[in-house]
Amino acid sequence: MSFTQQLRQKADSIWKANHEHPFVQEIGAGTLDLEAFKYYMKQDYLYLIEYSRVFALGAFKAPDLETMATFSTYLQSTLTEEMSLHRSYAKRLGITEDELEHAQPSPTTIAYSSYMISEAQKGSLAQLIAVILPCAWSYSEIGKKLAEIPGASEHAHYGEWIQMYQDDEFAAIAEWLCTKLDQLASSLNDREQEQLETIFITSSRFEYLFWEMSYHQTNWE
Numbered sequence: 001m002s003f004t005q006q007l008r009q010k011a012d013s014i015w016k017a018n019h020e021h022p023f024v025q026e027i028g029a030g031t032l033d034l035e036a037f038k039y040y041m042k043q044d045y046l047y048l049i050e051y052s053r054v055f056a057l058g059a060f061k062a063p064d065l066e067t068m069a070t071f072s073t074y075l076q077s078t079l080t081e082e083m084s085l086h087r088s089y090a091k092r093l094g095i096t097e098d099e100l101e102h103a104q105p106s107p108t109t110i111a112y113s114s115y116m117i118s119e120a121q122k123g124s125l126a127q128l129i130a131v132i133l134p135c136a137w138s139y140s141e142i143g144k145k146l147a148e149i150p151g152a153s154e155h156a157h158y159g160e161w162i163q164m165y166q167d168d169e170f171a172a173i174a175e176w177l178c179t180k181l182d183q184l185a186s187s188l189n190d191r192e193q194e195q196l197e198t199i200f201i202t203s204s205r206f207e208y209l210f211w212e213m214s215y216h217q218t219n220w221e
């Protein structure tokens with residue numbers, strides 16, 4: 001079993017809880033409270049700005065030009081394709097661009113994005129990948145699962161979200177990150193591999209907290 005498959009297995013109970021989270025389930029059923037979705041869109045936009053910075057740091061830390069170019073492509077596609085989904089949703093849901101870019105980040109958004117930036121800055125390229133891999137990989141799994149529900153991809157509000165994340169383009173990003181991490185981990189000792197595992201599990205837990213925060217629209221008060 002590859003290193004990343006082992007990570008996936010170790011985080012399985014957390015990933016199951018993510019898949020089963022009411023926010024995710026209700027997107028699939030088309031019953032999610034639209035206010036919770038609007039709240040999520042705003043927080044996720046802020047999160048994606050910071051996530052993009054991690055791709056930029058990946059390009060900076062890349063050991064060769066090919067890896068550098070791939071990180072730079074993903075930086076570009078996140079800022080344009082993924083974030084333009086948020087911008088078009090925002091427009092339709094009555095959220096202005098200013099509101100989207102200058103929303104107040106919630107405690108969970110701050111904690112998760114600061115954790116990603118911190119690990120990416122202070123760590124190796126393997127640590128940088130371990131911190132962002134659960135985001136790319138778990139959304140791809142969730143998108144594909146929800147797309148199997150009849151009618152879910154055609155839902156007036158949530159269909160587009162499902163269509164976006166079930167796309168093979170996102171699966172390809174996750175696969176590329178897995179391949180890179182498997183290569184880098186193969187030359188690491190047990191202690192260093194355990195560090196990667198801790199990072200991967202922590203990000204997986206933050207994914208859960210992000211669903212939870214969005215479902216309850218929690219903020220400082």
Ligand SMILES: Cc1ncc(C[n+]2csc(CCO)c2C)c(N)n1
Nearest residue numbers: 044051078082135136139170173210
């Ligand atoms: C909290 C949160 N976690 C993961 C994603 C999904 N995601 C973030 S970056 C990326 C790959 C490159 O665009 C993917 C799939 C999200 N939107 N919000």
